[in-house]
Amino acid sequence: MNVVIEGLRKRFGETAALDGLDLEVRAGTVHGLLGPNGAGKSTTVRILATLARPDGGRAEVAGHDVVREAALVRTRIGLVGQHTAVDEVLTGRRNLVMFGRLAHLSRRAARRRADELLDSFGLAEAADRPAGTYSGGMRRRLDLAAGMLLAPEVLFLDEPTTGLDPRARAEVWRTVRDLAGSGTTVLLTTQYLEEADRLADAVSVIDHGRVIASGTPDDLKAELGGDRLDVVIADPGDLAAASAAVERAAGARPDADEDALRVSVPVTDRVAALSETLRALEDARVAVADIGVRRPTLDEVFLRLTDRSEKPEEALR
Amino acid sequence: MTAATLRWTVLDAWTMTVRELERRMRRPGALVAALAFPVMLVLMMGYLFGGQMDAPGGDYREFIMPGMFALTMAFGLENTFTAIAADASRGITDRFRALPLSASAPVAGRCAADLVDAALALAVMIVCGLAVGWRWHEGAGRALAGFGLLLLLRAALVWAGVWLGLLAKGPESVMVIQVLVWPVGFLSSAMVDPATMPDWLGAIAEWNPLSATVTACRDLFGQPGWEAHSWPGEHALLLALAWPLVITAVTLPLAVRRYRRLS
Numbered sequence: 297m298n299v300v301i302e303g304l305r306k307r308f309g310e311t312a313a314l315d316g317l318d319l320e321v322r323a324g325t326v327h328g329l330l331g332p333n334g335a336g337k338s339t340t341v342r343i344l345a346t347l348a349r350p351d352g353g354r355a356e357v358a359g360h361d362v363v364r365e366a367a368l369v370r371t372r373i374g375l376v377g378q379h380t381a382v383d384e385v386l387t388g389r390r391n392l393v394m395f396g397r398l399a400h401l402s403r404r405a406a407r408r409r410a411d412e413l414l415d416s417f418g419l420a421e422a423a424d425r426p427a428g429t430y431s432g433g434m435r436r437r438l439d440l441a442a443g444m445l446l447a448p449e450v451l452f453l454d455e456p457t458t459g460l461d462p463r464a465r466a467e468v469w470r471t472v473r474d475l476a477g478s479g480t481t482v483l484l485t486t487q488y489l490e491e492a493d494r495l496a497d498a499v500s501v502i503d504h505g506r507v508i509a510s511g512t513p514d515d516l517k518a519e520l521g522g523d524r525l526d527v528v529i530a531d532p533g534d535l536a537a538a539s540a541a542v543e544r545a546a547g548a549r550p551d552a553d554e555d556a557l558r559v560s561v562p563v564t565d566r567v568a569a570l571s572e573t574l575r576a577l578e579d580a581r582v583a584v585a586d587i588g589v590r591r592p593t594l595d596e597v598f599l600r601l602t603d604r605s606e607k608p609e610e611a612l613r
Numbered sequence: 614m615t616a617a618t619l620r621w622t623v624l625d626a627w628t629m630t631v632r633e634l635e636r637r638m639r640r641p642g643a644l645v646a647a648l649a650f651p652v653m654l655v656l657m658m659g660y661l662f663g664g665q666m667d668a669p670g671g672d673y674r675e676f677i678m679p680g681m682f683a684l685t686m687a688f689g690l691e692n693t694f695t696a697i698a699a700d701a702s703r704g705i706t707d708r709f710r711a712l713p714l715s716a717s718a719p720v721a722g723r724c725a726a727d728l729v730d731a732a733l734a735l736a737v738m739i740v741c742g743l744a745v746g747w748r749w750h751e752g753a754g755r756a757l758a759g760f761g762l763l764l765l766l767r768a769a770l771v772w773a774g775v776w777l778g779l780l781a782k783g784p785e786s787v788m789v790i791q792v793l794v795w796p797v798g799f800l801s802s803a804m805v806d807p808a809t810m811p812d813w814l815g816a817i818a819e820w821n822p823l824s825a826t827v828t829a830c831r832d833l834f835g836q837p838g839w840e841a842h843s844w845p846g847e848h849a850l851l852l853a854l855a856w857p858l859v860i861t862a863v864t865l866p867l868a869v870r871r872y873r874r875l876s
Contacts (some may be wrong), residue, residue, distance in 0.1 A: 319799055345711045347875070367713055375711040381704035385636045397628045398714045428637065442708065 298323040298450050298481040299344065299357055304445055306339050306505075312340040315505035316353065321498075323449075326476045328496030328513075329485040330594075332602055336505040337485035338378065343453045344483070350421060358449045367568045373399075374443035374451040380435045381442070384428030386421050388438050391427055395442045406445075413441040417471065433464025440471055444480075451475060453484045457491060469494055489594030499594075503602045516597045524592045525569050527559045530583035535559070538582045546577040547570065551577035560596075563589065618715065625714040629722020633696075634729065647692070647730070651685045651738045654780055658804070660746045669806075669837045676837060678738075678747040679759070679830035680803030683823050686767040687798045690774045693727050695787045697778025706779075706875065716873050720865075724771040731767040735760060750835030759833035762853045769857035769864075776868040779875065802846075803827050809840040819845045822860065823839045825852035 299321035306314040314336045319451040321327040328339050328438045329562055342348040344357055355362045358372040382391045395474060396406030414423045417437045420422065427438055443451055453472065457465040472495055476482050486492055492499050493513045509516060525546065529538045535544040535552055538559050546569055550561035563569035566589045577584055637644050657676040658681060666674035709719050738758075749756035777790060799805075800817060801822040807815040818824055825857045828849035831838040841847045 320737065342707075345707075347707055347710055349874075370711060370713040372712065375708065377704040377707050379704035381708040383632065383636070383705065385639050390635065394628060394632050395708065395712070398709065398718075400713055400714050576652055 299327075299483060300356045301340070301344075301353070302355075303344065303353035304340070304350050304355055306336075306343065306348065306350050313506050314343075314350070314353075317506055319500055319504065319507060319510075320410040321450075323481050324476070324479050325497040326472065326482040326495050327482060328499040329483060329502060330489065330492050330499055331485075331488075331502040332487065332600060335502045337502060338454055339505075340502075341375075341377075341452045341485055344450075345373060345452050347375075353555065358463060359548055370445065372449045374446060374448035376439050376443040376451070376453045376456055378454050380439040382427045382435065382438050382552065385426055387424050388427050388430070389414060389423040392437060392441060392445065396445045397447050401445070409445055413444060416474075417441045420469075431464070432460055433467045436460060436464060437471060439445065440468065440475075444475065448480065450481045450483065453482060455485055455487065457486070457488065465491075489598055491567035492511055493594050501598060501601050509597075511600050513594060517592050518602075519597070522564050522592075523566055523589050523597070525561050525563045525566075525573060525589050526587065527573065527577065527584060528586040529557050529559070530585045532557060534582045537580045538577060541580040541582060542573055543572040557585070562592070622715040622718055622721075625718030626721035626725065629719050630725040630729075633722060633726030635712075635724075639702060648734060648737050649691060651690075651734050652741050654685065655681050655738060655745065656870050669839060672746065674745050675747050676831075678742045679827050679834060679836060680801075681742075682735060682738060682760075682763050682764065682830065683801075683827045684798050685802055686731060686763050686795055686826075687737060687770065687823055689727065689731055689734070689767050690770040690777075690794055692730065693723065693771050693774025694778040694781070694790050695784045696780040697723065697775050697842055698786060699784040701779060701781075701875070702783040706872075710872070710875065716869055720772070720775050720868055720872065723775060724768060726776075727771045727774075728768055733765055741871055743798060749833075751823065751833060755833040755835075757789040759830040762826050762829055762833070765854070766822065767797045769822075769860035772864040772868050776864045776871055779868065798823060799811045801827060802839055807846075808839065808842060816843070819843045820851070822831065822856035825849050825856050829853035 297320050299319065301317055301319040304314050304317040305312070317336065317340060319340070329340060331337050339348065343350050344355055344362060346362050346369050349363060360368045360372070362369050371417070383394070386394065392410035392413055393406045396409050397403065401409060414420045419434060419438060419441065422434060427435060431439065434571045440456070456472070457468050460468065461510065472482060472484070484495060496513065498511065499513055499516060500506065500507045501516070509519065511519070516581070525542070527542060528539060529535065535554060535557065537548055539552045542559050542561050546561045546563055548561050552559050552561045570589055574587065652710055655678070658677050663673040663677070706719070749759070752775045800814070801821040802818060807818040807824070810818060825845065828838055828846060832849065839846070
């Protein structure tokens, strides 16, 4: 285990940002921390990166306690925060050399490391331009490179693709996959389920400062009840009738999406559910525009889980 | 502190200083604008207001220069504040804090760079002052001591600026600092005789750290000053040394503590 968190607590005034959070991250894996705004993702990362002190519980990073051995932890981690934290007046190269010196690399080692990183992050050509002239994706890569200066054992990425366009996002994803491939443990927070799905070996869903579910992305999808059946109707007026028909056929309450005119329900037997639902819809005289069975998306898992954590009596465990 | 940590603390502070100086080299326009401000201050005060104002001992432009020097040092607080608040709001401070560098290095680097700025501004103002007829009359040694007092005041205000900058939500809050600094700047003996103010206001102006530096400088440069009618007025040199030390003793620990406890 490269990150171990036990019963971590942190309050900001009246609100409990972390309320007994437990988490373990295996060495060499990418672990996704998934949750809505204010769930405690960033607070967790800030405590692990020694930027904030917990009020209770304990956390170890690379075998060192983040409070008692903060200085040791700092020599083993890289942090890429929500903002791109580079000096926009200095060039990309000067940024990396400066942060390398501050990470206590020798002058020569800092220069060599900056060159290596500029190469591997595809910034060699832009190396001598001020970082302020970079595109969003380039700046983010420079930021990632700065986080990688010490070839850290554990890299924290706090919403690394927030605010990036799809192309830049893909660039960052590729970079993170490469890093993980080279043995770095990555703890990544994100609001984008697609991001966790693409990158993470394991995901912990957190809400209100606690982990409410964890597992591989596939585990989490399976937990929601396996496959889902979607019916898209032709006439908005049929939504209630379609929901009732689908509920009768599938034996579970469907989610109805008024905007997409879609009724969606978890099913176990794909083929039987499909034929029974079609028959029920026909009996109810609902015009169907599209129907299909598919795996759930992480978005659905996420909404379902965070919805459940709002109501403690229906809690997952 | 072992020799190795001490060595790294010095090197870290140096790295931060180099960063700040490099930023200035890369933005010569901003540097020129920053230096134009004190020049404007001298010309404005000397020629715009100078005709109207009566100075003790005659020449208002000669009289006003120590006040202008000290005001420029005081306004430097805004630069420190803005730079610190900008780094903090953009996450650069977090990156520093997650690195194994000592907590005092970013603050020390900031101080060194700001003192270079202040020395540059002071040099420009001295040239400007000489051009409009200001002179030091008591020898180069006492003149240098005066400049030293001015930089000492500026250094003390670096720590205050760092502390306030770390408390701020973002560089935009510099407005708040201006609201604080300008009255403190003008509520002094820099331009107006405290004796002409209401008693209570005059007392505040006499005790203002800026007044101590201004009065001590006028004495060291051999410029005429307001008649001293109070303890702070008669002990300006002592206060010009003591005030910066007091400000440092209070705000430096606050700044380092705030840096460590940011969250």
